Amino acid sequence: MLNDLKILDTTLRDGEQTPGVLITSNEKLRIASKLDELGVDVIEAGSAITSKDEQKSIKTITENKLNAEICSFARPMKIDIDTALDCDVDSIHLVIPSSDLHIDYKLRKTREQVEEMAVNATEYAKSHGLIVELSTEDATRTGMDDLKHLYNQCIEVGADRLCACDTVGILTPERSYEFYKELAQLPQPLSVHCHNDFGLAVANTLAALNAGAQQAHVTINGLGERAGNASCEELVMAIESLYNIKTGIKTELFYEISQLVERISGVTLQSNKAIVGSNAFAHESGIHADGVLKKSETYEPIKPETVGHRRRFILGKHVGKHVIHEKIKETNTQVTDDELNRIFERVKSLSDMGKTVTDVDLQAITDDILNIDMEDSLVLQEYTTVSGNKVTPTASVKVNINNSERIEAGVGVGPVDAAIEAIRKTIKDTADITLEEYHVDAITGGTDALIDVLVKLKYNDKVITARSTEPDIIMASVEAYLKGVNKILTDEKRR
Structure with missing residues (x-):
């Protein structure tokens, strides 16, 4: 495994292709900025040809002059490359289907036609000053001779990097090593792009790097189509901890960026997710x-x-x-x-x-x-909420904090969010408390089900848990949040 490993993060492209995920322009910039702070070498910011909004997102990122190389996905078509150029990207991830399966059934072209498209697209992109990473889709189901022939043709016209994609995650670590070792003999740097259909994406990526690949394609939290891509945090920590090789990545930012991507993508992490899951430690x-x-x-x-x-x-x-x-x-x-x-x-x-x-x-x-009678520091005296299709969810609260009455209002995406925001405002001068996790379960059946709400609140470097069970989800949420806040305030009193 090389010490000058490069990381290409594709959370904003392959990760966004996770079913149900849509990341806005501002959200993409937030993630890209954090990826840049993390220290990745290349950020695949999206696919410029997708839409006007995608172009705006990529352009916003390139305008911020990040340290990382900014890349756009592109098909071997002039319009894709021109659109990427309009977004001022540094490079394109030029993806060419390479297996007989994809060429015959998806493209309905001959192999010669596909190779000609790849060469022309590479030549055109290079003539316009772009770095070109030539990526073969479904490479692991492509004959080795066909792969090498395609790569060599594109190297001749200026391809800067090569990437072989395990598009449906069929490699094993042993096969991955042999496959990438063969391709690593080519004169240009080789990238590995693995999918996680059999849960082997990180293991296969490690095997490829040991075989001579110099760059790994990853996503935060392993986001991606179907079962996802190789997880950035798992791969980097395996390299640093198990191989004792420094990657240059600021690993102390992994949990923070994982939480950011989880919130923005809406894809909840499994609790036992390695490195960043809630149960990891x-x-x-x-x-x-x-x-x-x-x-x-x-x-x-x-x-x-x-x-x-x-x-x-x-x-x-x-x-x-x-x-x-x-x-x-x-x-x-x-x-x-x-x-x-x-x-x-x-x-x-x-x-x-x-x-x-x-x-x-x-x-x-x-x-x-211990027969301790500790009065609550925060007591809810009055609470009202307004919600509807044409009304912004709003809540108002009157609370008593240490014999001081406070009234606040809050808005949110729903009545629960609005209520918690209103309460948070009442205590912002007392304690800076962050809602880290919110979990709801119905513990009985029917429309009158009892709702169990569990919250995790963070104060300084401490996280506490609280719960409430009520027939009303809003009151259960408010009560659980209040219990947690009172626990924090009570601990402060005792100190």
């Missing part, structure tokens, strides 16, 4: 948690701070006393061994009933065992 088992508390390396391959993440201990059925004791101590509360045992039994009892024990639940149990 979460521990419930008593044995594991005890080991991590003593020395993190016992059950963590890397420190969460390396990727901008944080460690969490879950209060579930497998939790041990040491974790509960640590969480109680975080609030500057002291308990005896007997009190800790009683708290532990109450937590286990709740867990055995299938309930998620939140930080607020633990606080309530602890206060009850």
Whole structure:
């Protein structure tokens, strides 16, 4: 594996092709700016020919003079290249179908015709000052001789980089190594572009890099068509941690950019997603948690701070006393061994009933065992909300914070969002609290179902969880949020 590895991020092109994902011009700029800060070498900003809005998005990115090379996807057609030129990109990702399957059934052309298109498009793009990365679609189902012939023809007219795409993710790591090793003998730098249909995109990309490929195509969170593309964060951390090779990527930004892409794309990450999932550094088992508390390396391959993440201990059925004791101590509360045992039994009892024990639940149990009567710091006195198809969802609240009455209003994409925004405004001078996660479940059937809302709130470097169960989703959301806020404010009082 080469030490001068290049990263091409295609979150804004291949990632946006994830079913149901649409990223606006301003959102693309936010992601591109963060990718540039992350340190990727090339940002594939989209496909300029797609639409006027896509052209505007790409042009907005190129106008911001980022450090990364800005690239547009293009077919081997003059109109695609001209449109990319109008967006002032540095390069094009010129994609040519190469397998008999694609040439015969999709293009309905001869191989000679396709090769002529590729050569003409490469020559035209180079004559207009563009960097050309020639990419063969469905390369892994293309004969090696046919691939090399196409590449060599385009190299002769100036292709700068070559890319072989495992378009439907059929490689295995062993086959990937042999495939890319053969192509790495060509005179121009080789890129690897893997899809994750069998869950092997990152493994196949690593094998290709070990075989001589010099650039990897990736997306944040592994976004992409069908099962997605090779995940940027997984690939980079494997190279840095398992191969001990520095990539130049600012890995401490991974969690932040992952969260940004998740919010903008609307594609929720699975909790056990490697590196950036909510459970990537979460521990419930008593044995594991005890080991991590003593020395993190016992059950963590890397420190969460390396990727901008944080460690969490879950209060579930497998939790041990040491974790509960640590969480109680975080609030500057002291308990005896007997009190800790009683708290532990109450937590286990709740867990055995299938309930998620939140930080607020633990606080309530602890206060009850210790006979502490701590008044809520924030009390909701009045609440109204207005919502409708022709009305911007609006909420107004009157709250009492430490005997001081405050009234605020908020707007949002829905009544829940508006209500939480109104409450957030009332406490902005007291505590800067961020809603990190919001989860809703219906726990009974029918239109009168009980709604269970779980929220995660962040304050400074600490994340706390709270929940509420009500028949009304708005009130359940407001109550869960208030419980979380009060937990944070109460902890501050105790400190």
